[in-house]
Amino acid sequence: MQQHPLVIIGAGPIGLAAAAHAHARGRSVVVLEQGADAGAAVSEWGHVRLFSPWAELVDPVAADLLRSSDWTAPAERAHPTGSDWIADYLAPLAAALTATAKVDIRFGHRVTGVARQGRDLMVQAGREEEPFVLHVDTASGPTVVVASAVIDASGTWGSPNPLGTDGYAAPGEREHADRITYGMPDLADPAIAARYAGRHVAVAGTGASAQNVLVALGRLAATSPETSVSWLVRRPDAGFGGGDNDQLVERGALGKRAEKVASSGLVERRTTFRTTAVAAREDGRLRLTSADGQVVVGVDEVIVVTGFRPDLAILSEVRLDLDPVLQSPRQLAPLIDPNVHSCGTVYPHGAAELAQPEQGFYLAGMKSYGRAPSFLTLTGFEQVRSIVAEIAGDHEAAARVDLVLPESGVCGGSGAFDDAAAGGGCCAPESELFTISSPR
């Protein structure tokens, strides 16, 4: 088994950190990345400023490797954009890893399936003696890569939640896809802004990403005053995070800016709006219908920022034990479930919580949180430190907790969306903050 490399799916912040940890332990590593460069998913939201400072966005073992090159560490307290994160950390890290003889990062390699070699999900005989095999699409055709162990750090960016309230595309959502954007369009880019300027834009979602969109539309409206916004909120009210109480200062500030825009004449807030249909009127503009009978008419564009879900299709032949609600590893779910304790405490966690029945296979990073919205990069760095230690047989280091996370207010509580008593969710300013700290 050990003749085969550790294979990591995804050259994002967590996949590359995993590669750095594996390299530090002398393991040979193959990283399979569907994009053309490191941080391909991050590059799609490159214009967004992170709410974490640099000190929380650089893995310590990766930094050790980078310091052996001519890398200059960014100022610890500064807050990069996604593009800065790539230019000043992820791209140099990918280059430094590639420069070592042990790490092979293959860009343009999209993993389409993971299995035990010669065994589908059903077959037990000799299963654990077999290596993994990854099916991969490349520009020159499909290929396979054999692995001793697999870390799936492929994120969730590629599978956004739909507008439809029951988790499927609402009737008409696919048909009108040309007017619906999932994620955060860069409204500082004139070519993109032209699509929204002076238009009636519906924004669905309440998390930090939705707040970013509201703030960007507020800026756009300053120069294009005909712009109007219908903000579709599933809950009876919308919270704006911890504000001044948020230990992540940038995130608190974002919430305050979004609240200001949302309270201005630009935005009409539609609460308890759970979209069940998208239809075009005779004038070509869209009509959105909610489960409770509300309608929003005259919509030109829709921006959907309702979170993400893991793509589990590539894992249909590996044995997983996932929480039925969050689709995260079952043991991790109670630590991160916004339905259970959106104002609770999440502990740093590692290989023990992330282990799967398929020995040697791990979910890490954003994908390991399934549908939970509270993933932070620092948590991911701790995950891969522990996972790689476990794979290397260093069980003591795998079980140890090396990380003390900053105490952070994190929005959650999506499960309480129709509970009037839940008010604005856990992140209403007067609520207790969601704490991510306290080692076990």
Ligand SMILES: Cc1cc2nc3c(=O)[nH]c(=O)nc-3n(C[C@H](O)[C@H](O)[C@H](O)COP(=O)(O)OP(=O)(O)OC[C@H]3O[C@@H](n4cnc5c(N)ncnc54)[C@H](O)[C@@H]3O)c2cc1C
């Ligand atoms: C707008 C935004 C702002 C955020 N701000 C912060 C912040 O301030 N602080 C913080 O701690 N966290 C933040 N996060 C959360 C999180 O830290 C980031 O999303 C981070 O990028 C997650 O890293 P990752 O490596 O797990 O996943 P990703 O960054 O999504 O990387 C996954 C990689 O896998 C590749 N991939 C996907 N599928 C395949 C496949 N089938 N085959 C091969 N490759 C594949 C993708 O192309 C991508 O490069 C933010 C998230 C978003 C969306």
